[in-house]
Amino acid sequence: MTRCENVWVAAEDASDYAALVAVARDLGACATAVWMGDEQGLDAVRESGAGAVIHLAGGALVEDGAQVLAQLAAERTPDALLVAPTKRMRLLGACVAARRGACVMSDATSLSVDEEGALRAERMVYGGGAVTVERGVSAFVVAVPCAALLASKAAEAASAPGAAGDAGVPCAVETFAVQPGSSGIRLVERRAREVDAVNLSAARNIVSVGRGFAAEEDLALAYELARAVGAEVGCTRPVAEGSKWMARERYIGVSGAMLTPNLFIAVGVSGQVQHMVGATGAKVVVAINKDKGAPVFKQADFGIVGDLYDVVPRLVAELER
C-alpha cells in the first residue's frame, strides 16, 4: 500500500459510522460507508459524514454480503477497510481480507499512515504484555479500530459537530444485490441474549473483582463497595470464564473491556498484566490484596495489604460515614 486515500468503513450499527468515518478522516482518507442493514439505518449512515454509501441489500445475513463486498473491493481497489470491533464485523473483515490477499490488523489502539503511505497500527499482543506496531504491506488491508479508539472518536465528534465535515448531509448511495444464503449459513433463530446491561467503558468508577473472593455469594461485598463509591463492578477473566460468577461483559482485560475510569479499585486481584492492562487508562488505581507481593500493588496508587473480607466491610462503613 503506498497511499491511504480511499477507505471503506463497515459496521452493524448505523451509529458506529460517524466514529469510523472520523478515524478514516484522520488517516487523510475519504470514507465510503458499506451498509448491509435496513433502509432506516441507511438514512442514518448516509448522514454519518461518509462521502458515499455502498448498500449491499437483500442478504438474509450480513455474512451473505462478504463475497459481493470482496468483489467490489477487487474492482474499486480501496486502500483499506475499517470495520467496527464486533464479532460479526470481524468475520466479515477477515472474509474480505482473505479474498483480497490481505489480513486484518485487529483491535488497533491507534491507526496512522506512515511516510511510505502504509497503514500503521498499534495493538496489544500477549494479553497486554507487549505492544506491537504493524504496517500493512499489501495493496489492501483490513483494520479493526479498538472500541476505546472508536469511543474517543465518537466523543470528539459529539463535542465538536462542525469537525465532522459533511455529517448531516445525505450522501449518494449505490445499491448492490446480495444473494441470500450465499454464505452457506442459514438463520434458524435469533434471540436476544441475556446481556448484563453494563457499560464498563462509560463508568466513572470501577470495582474489579478477582479470585481473592472464595465464593460467589461473597461478591456481595464487592457490590456493596461499588454502591458506596458509585461504581460499576467488573472482574478478571477467571471470575467471568472459569467460575462464571459474572457475565463476560464484566470481564476487564485485553480480550475484554479496556477502560479509562476515574477510579479503579482492584479487590482480591493479583494484578496479572492481562487484566491490569484494562485499567492502564485509569486516573487512580486502588488495590486491596492480602498478598503483599501481589503485582497489583506495583500498579496501584494506593493499596491496603489485608484480607478483603476484613477490609472491604470496614472500608464501606468508613466511606458511608
Added chain:
Amino acid sequence: MNTVACYKVVADAQDIVANDDRTLRFDKASYVLGEYDLNAIEEAVRVASDTEGRAVLLSAGDARLSDSKLRKAALSRGAAEQFCVVDEGMARADALQTAAVLAAALQRIGFDLAFFGEGSADAYGQQTGALVGALLGVTVVNAVSSVRVDGDAVVVERSLEGEVEVLELAAPAVISVTSDANLPRIPQLKDILAAGKKPSTTWTVDELGAACAPCVEVTSMLAPQSVARKQVMYEGDVDEAVRSLAADIKAAK
C-alpha cells in the same frame, strides 16, 4: 463427522521479561498450547466422538512444534492424529500466510468441520479461522458457543454482542468457538501415555505449496509504557489503613 482442530504453540505470556528499555526477552519463556485453542480441540473431539467421526489436530509453526512434549500435550486431549507444518519462516508469518498454510493442509487432510479457538494466545487477532474458511471458500462462522450435529445438519449457537443466533451450516465448515463452548479436559495419565503412540505427520510449507507474500509486517514489539503509580501502601493497623484509603478514594472519585 471428521473434524480438525487447529492450534498454535505460543510463548507463555507470563514468562516474557521486559527490560528497562521496554524490549522483551523470550529466553526464559516456556512454550505452551494456546489456551483458547484448547476449546477448539475439545469441541472437535467431542463432535467427532458424538458423530462417530475422527478428530485430528493441525498446527503450523517453527521447530518448536516438533517438541515431543508439546506433541503429547496436544494429542493427550482426545484427537487421534496430528499434522504439523513445520517451517522456520512460520515464526514470522502473518495471519494470512499462516491461514494459507493451514488451508492447504486442511485440503490435504480433508474435513467436515474445522475448529479454531477465539484467537491465538499471543497475537489474538481473532481472524485465522475466518481467513482459512474464506481461502477455502467454505462456510465460516465465528463466536460459536455451542455445536450440535444432527445427521448432516450442523446447528450452532453464536453469541454476538447483543444476541444469540442459531445457525444451520452447510458442511464443510470452519468454526471458531468461544471459550464458553466447553471446559477443556484435564489430560489423565492414560491419555498422556496414549498420546505418545499416536501418529504424527510433518509437512513443510513447500511440500504444501502454500507460500504466499506477507501483507502485514511487525516493525516493533515492546513492553507497554508503564504508567507511573504512587504505590502508597497502608499496612499495620487496619482501622487506620482503612481511614487513609477511604480518604484517598473520596478524593479520587
Added chain:
Amino acid sequence: MDFRKTEEQELLLESLRTVFERGNFEDYFKECDETHQFPDKAVEALVEAGFSTLGIPEEFGGTSVDILTQVMVAEEAHAQGYPSLCWINYSTEVDDILTFGNEEQREKVLAYALEGRKPFTLGFTEPQAGSDSAAMSTTATKRDGKVYINGHKTFNTSADRAPFMLCVCRSGVNENPYKDFSMYLFPMDSPGVTIEKLDKIGNHMCGTYEVYLDDVECEESDLVGEECKGFYQLMKNFEVERLTLCAANVGMARCAYDEAARYAAQRMQFGKTIGSFQLVQEKIVDMRIKIENMQNMLYKAAWKKDHGESIMVDSSLVKRYTSRAAFEVIDEALQIMGGIGYTNDCRIARLWRDQRVYRIMAGTDEIMVHTAGRALVKEAR
C-alpha cells in the same frame, strides 16, 4: 544419571497443577481447617481428573504407573497446598487387598479406592501397643461358625468416613505374637463398633478416632489372606506407604518454603527487604538444601523400589530424614514470616501443625533409628 522428569511425568504434573488452578482451593482449605471439614471439593476435582486411579492395575480400572511417578504426584499436590492426611490415592491399600483378599473384598475396596475414598481405616495401633506392635491385644475369637472381634484401637484416621476397618487381631493360636496376627475386613457400621474423636493440634481436615470393638460379629470369609500371617501380609507394602508419607513431607516443606521465600523477597524492614539480610538468606539456603536432599533421597528410594531393589534400610532413612527435615523447613519458614506465620491466616501455620505428626506416625523418628540402625551395624560387621 538422568535427573530429568520424563515428558509424561511433566505433563501429568501440569494436569495436577491445572486442577489446583481451576479449583483455587486455598481459601477453601483454610475454611475446612477451621471447621474441621474433610476437603470434599478438592477430592472430587482430583478424582475427576483421574488421580485416584494411579497405581491401581489396569485390569481393575486403574492406570498402572511406577512408584516414582506416584511419589512425584503426591509431593506436587502437597506443594500446591493440598492438606495432609487427605490424599486421594489408595493404590497401596488396594494392593494389600488385591494380593491377599478374596473376590468380594477386592471388589468392595476397589470401588471406593477408584472414587478416591479411603476404603478402610487400619486397625493397628492400640493404647498399649504403639511402637511395640507385638503388644496388640485385640482378639478374633471363633464361635459357632462366626468370628467375634474385641478390643480397642486408636489413632484411626478417617474412621468416621472409611466404610471398613482392616483390623489386625490376635488369633490366640500362637505364643509368638507376630505369628498370631490375623487381618479381618469388616464394615465400620457393624454392631459393636463405636468411635470417639480425638482432639488433635493439627490435621483438622482429617478426623482421628479411638475405635472400640465390642463383640463385632464377622464371617470367617472376612479374614484377609491367611490366618496368623496378618503381620507379614501387612509388611508387604509398608515401605511404599512410607514413601507416600515422605512425599507429603517434601511437598509440605516446598509449600512452606515457597511462601516464606516470596515473603522474604518483599517484606521491608529497616528500609530493605528482609531477604537481603544474611541471617534470613542463611535460613533460605539451608531450607533449600534440605528440600533438595529430601527429594533426592526420596526419588532414589522410589527408583530402587521400582527397579526391584530392597529399600528396607532406605525407607527408614527417608522416613526419618524427611519427617525431621520437613519439620525444620516449615519451622524456619514460620520464623521468616514472623508474627504473621503464627496466625492461622497464614498457610504455614497449618503446615506447622499438620506436619509435626509425621515424626510420630507410621513409625516414629526413633523407631526408624531402631529399624535402620540394626541393619546398618549388621551390614558393617
